[in-house]
Amino acid sequence: MKIIIVGGVAGGMSAATRLRRLDESAEIIVFERGHYVSFANCGLPYFVGGIIRDRGDLLLQTPESLGARFALDVRVGTEVVQIDRKAQTVTVRDLLTDETSVEHYDRLVLAAGASARSNASKDSTVPTHTLRTVDDVDHITAVLASVAAASAVVIGGGFIGLEAVENLVHRGVHVTLVQRGPQIFTPLDPEMAAPVLDRLRERGVDVRLNATVTGTSALGIMLSDGSTVPADLVIDASGVRPDVTLAAQAGLRIGESGGIWVDGTQATSDPHIFAVGDGVEKTDAVSGSGTLVTMAGLANRHGRSVADSIAGTPGQAAPALGTSIVAIFGLTVALVGWSEKRLVEAGLAHRIAHTHPANHAGYFPGAEGMSIKLLIDAESDAILGAQIVGGSGVDKRIDVLAVAMAAGLSASALTRLELAYAPQYASAKDPINQLGYVASNLAEGTSVNLQWHELAAARAHGAVLVDVRSAGEFAAGSIPDALNVSLDDLRARLDELPRVPLIVHCQVGQRGHTAARILTQNGFDVRNLDGGYRTWLAGTS
């Protein structure tokens, strides 16, 4: 059996190594058009930042090491330019000599990844680079080494844009971040993205929302807001699209999302051709339809699976949750599944819970806060998504939620998870259990909540807002025109409250919940402002 693999990094090389373990006798050729294989794409920004100091650390394997250990025939600087499905051949071009040759395959694996979209100005005189390859970072670090007190423009506030910003700042570069839309990091809902924006600005990043790059002048990069910002370097992190060039040319089926269509065994519409990684459409875990998730975990794991498919023991890929995480200036931002805005767009009835727990017991020194948002199917109580922003322990909670989602646990079932507790690590009722409590109160009707963006309309319809925090907290900052009756005084002061629909709130939602229970049982019509003052403030900021 002769297997040809196009692309020698996350998906492609994972396929190659596993294939070798399953089949010592197969002929396995990996074509990679770049200079390097098996490099740590995800480490590139940190090499720019000087956090990863040794460039060699980015190169996890070489053609030589892969040849020695896995008897792979790895050819760098070699581009696959065409597939002939009938003949089962590929045409490859040696990028050094420009010579082409033809190779037969029994099975072909496409792992060509994604290609960058660009929003940079085409005729820029300022060096402009994407941040996707080892060559890219070589260029970027060369520019930075050549100027003192450099300035840079980063286009795009997604995962890679944020990592680029952090690492440039870490190197002492002055950074302007240009984001097309009104919000940074669009996978998040706006109230969850707000702390990220705050953090960027606190660290001196000049964030331009609702802005695009329009051109270059002698003074620097011109933006659509009319301003010009100085720049020695532009990093274009506008996003990626699946690289389907070869697949499309060969007439393979392309999915609704624009990625190569594959079945659960990673087979394309041609049974001799398989595909994995960023170039491929995944099945969305929430909707069941085609989706794009361009993440290394899926590429690596589907890379391994495709080897099983080819070796004759196919598995079935799990639907994609889109679990992802990024660090930005000490904040951890993580998400899984769908956001509120996506649910609203799709018209899916949902419930929402916001909490602001500490990562571990408050009585143990060093607790750090986080904010969690949970999206829940209003009918089935299924977990549809989650977003978490905060300090330590965010990565743990997103993983727990990702497993719960994958396993089909309901939001209410989070109450019963037996998570490890000692005061350094968690709370006796872990933030995940608490999230389950909030969710189950909503499911059972024990609580009714209201979102920050629903508050104004509710008040316009006559609802009265009661702030149940202490007088001191109220004085330190409150929602305009709220009544203040602290929770511990509530039972004694019921007479003071008007018999109209009430909205209660506290700092994070927890005391509001107890207040709402007291009021409900005293005959009031009451809703609890979800996530309390903190979520409201983030949402309206």
Added chain:
Amino acid sequence: MKIIIVGGVAGGMSAATRLRRLDESAEIIVFERGHYVSFANCGLPYFVGGIIRDRGDLLLQTPESLGARFALDVRVGTEVVQIDRKAQTVTVRDLLTDETSVEHYDRLVLAAGASARSNASKDSTVPTHTLRTVDDVDHITAVLASVAAASAVVIGGGFIGLEAVENLVHRGVHVTLVQRGPQIFTPLDPEMAAPVLDRLRERGVDVRLNATVTGTSALGIMLSDGSTVPADLVIDASGVRPDVTLAAQAGLRIGESGGIWVDGTQATSDPHIFAVGDGVEKTDAVSGSGTLVTMAGLANRHGRSVADSIAGTPGQAAPALGTSIVAIFGLTVALVGWSEKRLVEAGLAHRIAHTHPANHAGYFPGAEGMSIKLLIDAESDAILGAQIVGGSGVDKRIDVLAVAMAAGLSASALTRLELAYAPQYASAKDPINQLGYVASNLAEGTSVNLQWHELAAARAHGAVLVDVRSAGEFAAGSIPDALNVSLDDLRARLDELPRVPLIVHCQVGQRGHTAARILTQNGFDVRNLDGGYRTWLAGTS
């Protein structure tokens, strides 16, 4: 409705507060024989160590604060001494005045916790304390404040014993740890406990295994090994048993494990009496039989559930996994489910996987190692248990495994979990995915492994051990009489290997796996030494 709750800490007070939220009109009385309610039991050792500096931080609530917020009638210094089930009354003694009185209940909740077992010498002249209450830590800190360069003996190397040791050392106390059996921290299997013992000794703790306290002399504490160790203080952390005094006197059913029997709604054999917490028998998630799990998470969560049961919306408790975690001198030790020794005792056929991954991508600075052991049902591929010892990220992986177990995911299904990856937090194939790969290779017969404690017997039967690490690694330390053929040379040196059953090994098991695949496909009978040299070394040390 009048509800009486016996015990005002984790289980009892969680029941009381939730009950109030569900029922504003109920009369709720909490009797607590100690001076404090709602205190952080789990923080006590850290107050001894001075890590928690403010004693007030241990007291999460007071009778006053609980009265103000939850309209609870909380009576400290008041012991419930008898239950009259027919009359639905309890007799309570005021411990200050010694007066008794009788209170009627509609529903009674027993949350009396556990009582300490003791292995200390009864007639000791050295101050001897358990470490269970605020009074205990007041006594302990008073003793420590009264002597310079103090010495202490800690009896018992379980959770609380280890925390006591760490905190005493942190205070500068010289500590002898006396452990009855041959191993520290018995919930772990021996090869997993070995690094804990090493760490204790590295930090200067005098650990005495297979030893008990036999008495006290003028020189100090006498041990069964014939020695006498100086001590200004003894902390008796010999373990706990469920406190079933009241329940047993009242003729309530006691479970096979010695805890109060309850159904899934926390009802005892008397429908008017409920029980939660350390005093109660749980249903074991692996065997389905009665078991004891004395952990704060279960006490808190079952405390909340019992309120739902009483208020008329009963849930059903999940079987107990025994998820737990402890920090000891920078190591994190965590476990869930059953150990190998427990499976062997019960005669349950199982598979085992050991791995030694890093918490995050190795190319990103600061990666820390951990060792994971997974126990798998040999028939169903169900996850039966896991143990993890290491640095950062241990807590995350035990939680992920606990959720997977609770949700009934198979060990092979761990391969498909879509966990959050960025280089600071994880690897593209998370340690949990890798564990799944190892497990699925075992399930499918792609690999056959051998445990460290099976090696000697296998070699005695003629198997030959091949170390596939590099010559340098081999020279730095190896298993006696192993052949060294490094993995990258293996294909070229197949002729040198004898045609007898082979056992391959590397440092952690991973290269051994690739070596085993090469050898198997070349017609050898081969097993991979699970966890490699590292697990073997830990097991045989």
